[in-house]
Amino acid sequence: xxxxxxxxxxxxxxxxLIEAGDAVDIRQxxxxxxxxxxxxxxxxxxxxxxxxxSNLTEGAPGHRILGAPAGLTSxxxxxxxxxxxxxxLPRETTPRELLERLISAMHAEPLAPRVVAGxxxxxxxxxxxxxxxxxxxxxxxxxxxxxxxxxTYGFHVVRTPDGRWTSWSVSRTMLHGPRTLVGPAMPQQHxxxxxxxxxxxxxxxxxxxxxxxxxxxxAAAGMPLPAEVNEDGYVGALAGSPVDVVRTELHxxxxxxxxxxxxxxxxxxxxxAPEGPMGEYHGYSFAESKPQPVFHVETVxxxxxxxxxxxxxxxPPEENHTIWGTMIxxxxxxxxxxxxxxxxxxxxxxxxxxxxxAVSVDIGRLAGMRMSERQLADAVAEVLFGSHTGWLVPKVIxxxxxxxxxxxxxxxxxxxxxxxxxxGEYVYPEAPGIPMVxxxxxxxxxxxxxxxxxxxxxxxxxxAGDTPGITASFRNSFPEDVRRRVVEKWSExxxxx
Numbered sequence: 001x002x003x004x005x006x007x008x009x010x011x012x013x014x015x016x017l018i019e020a021g022d023a024v025d026i027r028q029x030x031x032x033x034x035x036x037x038x039x040x041x042x043x044x045x046x047x048x049x050x051x052x053x054s055n056l057t058e059g060a061p062g063h064r065i066l067g068a069p070a071g072l073t074s075x076x077x078x079x080x081x082x083x084x085x086x087x088x089l090p091r092e093t094t095p096r097e098l099l100e101r102l103i104s105a106m107h108a109e110p111l112a113p114r115v116v117a118g119x120x121x122x123x124x125x126x127x128x129x130x131x132x133x134x135x136x137x138x139x140x141x142x143x144x145x146x147x148x149x150x151x152t153y154g155f156h157v158v159r160t161p162d163g164r165w166t167s168w169s170v171s172r173t174m175l176h177g178p179r180t181l182v183g184p185a186m187p188q189q190h191x192x193x194x195x196x197x198x199x200x201x202x203x204x205x206x207x208x209x210x211x212x213x214x215x216x217x218x219a220a221a222g223m224p225l226p227a228e229v230n231e232d233g234y235v236g237a238l239a240g241s242p243v244d245v246v247r248t249e250l251h252x253x254x255x256x257x258x259x260x261x262x263x264x265x266x267x268x269x270x271x272x273a274p275e276g277p278m279g280e281y282h283g284y285s286f287a288e289s290k291p292q293p294v295f296h297v298e299t300v301x302x303x304x305x306x307x308x309x310x311x312x313x314x315x316p317p318e319e320n321h322t323i324w325g326t327m328i329x330x331x332x333x334x335x336x337x338x339x340x341x342x343x344x345x346x347x348x349x350x351x352x353x354x355x356x357x358a359v360s361v362d363i364g365r366l367a368g369m370r371m372s373e374r375q376l377a378d379a380v381a382e383v384l385f386g387s388h389t390g391w392l393v394p395k396v397i398x399x400x401x402x403x404x405x406x407x408x409x410x411x412x413x414x415x416x417x418x419x420x421x422x423x424g425e426y427v428y429p430e431a432p433g434i435p436m437v438x439x440x441x442x443x444x445x446x447x448x449x450x451x452x453x454x455x456x457x458x459x460x461x462x463x464a465g466d467t468p469g470i471t472a473s474f475r476n477s478f479p480e481d482v483r484r485r486v487v488e489k490w491s492e493x494x495x496x497x
Contacts, residue, residue, distance in 0.1 A: 396453070
């Protein structure tokens with residue numbers, strides 16, 4: 001029986017968004033060449049409903065594209081509704097509630113996937129000469145892109161040669177030919193680690209790619225879990241039910257049975273081809289391509305009328321910030337808590353393009369620990385910058401716990417009024433980091449080190465547990481009875497709720 005619900009069935013996820021008014025089924029003809037990308041970018045920037053393109057001018061009849069699957073919304077029932085739906089949570093779920101759910105699953109007993117004989121992803125099976133990736137409506141997302149990107153919201157499935165570890169790992173893929181893709185497999189990523197193991201044996205890497213995956217599985221695949229942790233067990237713990245998987249056609253790999261599209265083949269141990277440029281998660285597109293591994297596709301399976309989800313990367317917020325940033329936030333918060341540091345919340349501000357994480361410090365606990373600002377900064381840097389999750393984010397911003405770090409307005413105010421130039425910044429030039437950060441020097445990119453800092457927005461008195469002054473706001477500057485009366489009479493004043 002097919003698993004149901006938005007967390008474990010992408011088709012249910014799409015239908016639930018449409019029913020909730022958070023997706024729109026576009027029946028007018030739309031071209032995958034730039035038009036899909038342009039509409040989706042405008043959706044991000046206006047916080048509109050996710051566009052489901054059901055009448056595409058390219059690709060096989062009936063094939064569809066979903067844009068902005070985890071974009072934010074301006075709807076009153078919760079800006080994070082689309083993101084919450086990835087985990088089967090209510091639309092009004094708050095960022096803190098999201099993180100607590102993710103962290104709880106990290107400490108729960110993993111639920112191994114359930115192997116089933118078949119599933120919707122096997123409704124169509126293409127092998128040999130029938131494999132032609134150009135049958136799909138593979139979009140050209142930005143005018144400056146070096147090619148059409150098939151995989152912008154999917155994950156790779158690879159396993160170590162000894163079979164001890166199966167990784168679900170998010171990394172993009174560009175269409176290279178009718179049966180080939182090209183994309184990065186950085187050595188610090190789990191995909192790259194396992195690919196290197198096969199390369200050292202002189203063998204191709206058995207590989208599959210899942211597109212239109214169960215939303216909880218896609219989110220977990222983008223989560224910086226430790227090496228040798230199987231994401232499939234975490235998905236089961238997160239969703240509260242083992243995820244149904246089926247065996248792929250050629251290799252002894254398993255993929256979610258409800259997937260929209262599954263590609264299977266191998267990664268060449270030595271063949272590369274130019275990939276990019278592409279509009280990136282940091283908001284820029286640089287005019288160069290890079291040699292990346294070639295993925296050979298030997299089999300394609302897909303659902304009837306498959307839906308290809310796409311992320312049109314660029315200025316935030318888009319999925320690199322909402323999904324990836326949220327999963328980074330959860331692992332970071334768990335690491336900091338587990339280290340015993342006085343941290344109450346950690347949040348990758350979506351607006352910062354996953355280039356900083358704001359950390360809320362419990363100043364009462366901090367005072368009891370008698371740490372100096374430098375000691376606190378060094379301790380946070382040691383925990384985060386030495387981890388896989390901290391490798392991804394170059395800046396940490398420390399603020400007192402009177403600031404809601406999920407509210408960008410409060411965070412900007414704290415930075416403007418509490419950060420002291422010249423004394424509030426601590427730089428870590430030897431810390432390792434992702435080489436894709438735009439401001440890095442060529443030497444930092446080459447060595448994979450540098451460009452990392454902890455920025456303190458803690459006032460001196462807050463180190464001793466006290467916040468000077470009273471924040472002049474609706475919450476703090478008026479008696480409770482006045483606030484209650486104003487809220488109750490808001491509509492009578494002529495305002496909309």
